[in-house]
Amino acid sequence: MSIPLAERIRPGSLDDIVGQPHLLGKGRPLRRIIESGTIPNMIFYGPSGIGKTTVARFIAENANMTMYKLNGTSASVADIKSIIAETETLGGVSGILLYLDEIQYLNKKQQQSLLEYIENGKITLISSTTENPYFYVYNAIISRSTVFEFKPVLPEDIAPAIRRAFRLMADELKLKLRLENGVVEHIARGCGGDVRKSINTVELCILSADSDGETLTVRMDTVRELTQRSNMRYDKDGDEHYDILSALQKSIRGSDENAALHYAARLIEAGDIISLCRRLLVIASEDVGLAYPMAAAITKSCVDSALQLGLPEARIPLAEAVILLATAPKSNSAESAIDAALADVRAGGAMDFPRHLQNKHFDGEGAAVKGQHYLYPHDFPHHWVKQQYLPDTLKDRVYYKYGENKNEQSAKNYWEMIKNGKEKK
Numbered sequence: 001m002s003i004p005l006a007e008r009i010r011p012g013s014l015d016d017i018v019g020q021p022h023l024l025g026k027g028r029p030l031r032r033i034i035e036s037g038t039i040p041n042m043i044f045y046g047p048s049g050i051g052k053t054t055v056a057r058f059i060a061e062n063a064n065m066t067m068y069k070l071n072g073t074s075a076s077v078a079d080i081k082s083i084i085a086e087t088e089t090l091g092g093v094s095g096i097l098l099y100l101d102e103i104q105y106l107n108k109k110q111q112q113s114l115l116e117y118i119e120n121g122k123i124t125l126i127s128s129t130t131e132n133p134y135f136y137v138y139n140a141i142i143s144r145s146t147v148f149e150f151k152p153v154l155p156e157d158i159a160p161a162i163r164r165a166f167r168l169m170a171d172e173l174k175l176k177l178r179l180e181n182g183v184v185e186h187i188a189r190g191c192g193g194d195v196r197k198s199i200n201t202v203e204l205c206i207l208s209a210d211s212d213g214e215t216l217t218v219r220m221d222t223v224r225e226l227t228q229r230s231n232m233r234y235d236k237d238g239d240e241h242y243d244i245l246s247a248l249q250k251s252i253r254g255s256d257e258n259a260a261l262h263y264a265a266r267l268i269e270a271g272d273i274i275s276l277c278r279r280l281l282v283i284a285s286e287d288v289g290l291a292y293p294m295a296a297a298i299t300k301s302c303v304d305s306a307l308q309l310g311l312p313e314a315r316i317p318l319a320e321a322v323i324l325l326a327t328a329p330k331s332n333s334a335e336s337a338i339d340a341a342l343a344d345v346r347a348g349g350a351m352d353f354p355r356h357l358q359n360k361h362f363d364g365e366g367a368a369v370k371g372q373h374y375l376y377p378h379d380f381p382h383h384w385v386k387q388q389y390l391p392d393t394l395k396d397r398v399y400y401k402y403g404e405n406k407n408e409q410s411a412k413n414y415w416e417m418i419k420n421g422k423e424k425k
Helices: 029-036 052-062 077-088 108-112 115-119 139-143 155-173 183-190 195-207 220-227 239-253 257-269 273-291 294-309 315-327 333-348 406-419
Strands: 042-045 066-071 096-101 123-129 146-149 176-179 215-218
Touching (some): 066 077, 077 108, 115 123, 155 215, 183 195, 195 215, 239 315, 273 406
Parallel strands (some): 042 123, 096 123
16 A cells, blocks of 8 residues: 655654744754653644644654554553553563544543553653643643644745655656646645645645656646645634634624634635624624624624525625624623623622512511602603612612713713703703
């Protein structure tokens, strides 16, 4: 069976590894650890295809350790124990490094089976995960490991690896190679920061290239066809899903309509308009709120239209909602007010109602003041009359603070005029 190009082109030194300068650059922490030869237990966290396995393999080779690899999707406790048994053989003399890919798929019992052996040093554990380890990895494993976050690789850093992959394949086929202008850059941009995906694309490009028996010609139209949608790194149940939604909301909150449209487009391209619709409805009340109350109604109308239309037409009302919310005035006064009220309710429990707000009922023989004595606001000028509404223990509490926007300031001025008796005659 042919070995994939991504395996054949794996780097032979730290300087050949693509990306991760924050970890592997000169003087950076992970590089220093690797060069020391003394390897602690580590967790590599980040998207797939960006070098986690490559770095683990290099660490094992550099430290002269025997490396075993398991995948959390298929590994069992028996598999782990089988590797631990190797520590008593000649193969374990120089130390055993267990690389456990996708550790988040192991259950708690399976993860616990590792503890004794990483504590006594019989094995060194390097685990990798595409999900946040602080949510998915057993705390006892995290407390005994150092977490390193790997990041998607920039296109300019991927380009040299793509050129090297093209040269390697051409040399293996003993053919000359001609790349049309822009081929390398297009692949680098289209892989979404995934080095392995870019190398796999190179292999596909070579296999589908035009050949005259002496020269392989890789054309841009072929590359475009092979890389379409390849830049989508998206999992509805993973961190990337929530990262995009978070970036969308923060861009709208920051009134950057262009960034907001970018993140909305990523959700639309992934076909996840449900998540986009839900988040836009939240933003309309949480971030725009009382600064422009109609934003909630307009957003709801856009969302309803999008769900009825479906893609591709749904993109239009969704874009309308995104732009409206991003360019609207902002206020979180309603959210702050309800959160403050909830804090009092949770702290004080059920408090007594003022008697005049209660439903009409018998006061009881022991009541000092009988009767409800409720003042009906509609019987008074401007439909307002001063009376206490909050429970006695909270009677002076202020939850809502008017936002610094035209709409809320207008309401504030109106009620100050009425409540302070300064209304115009």
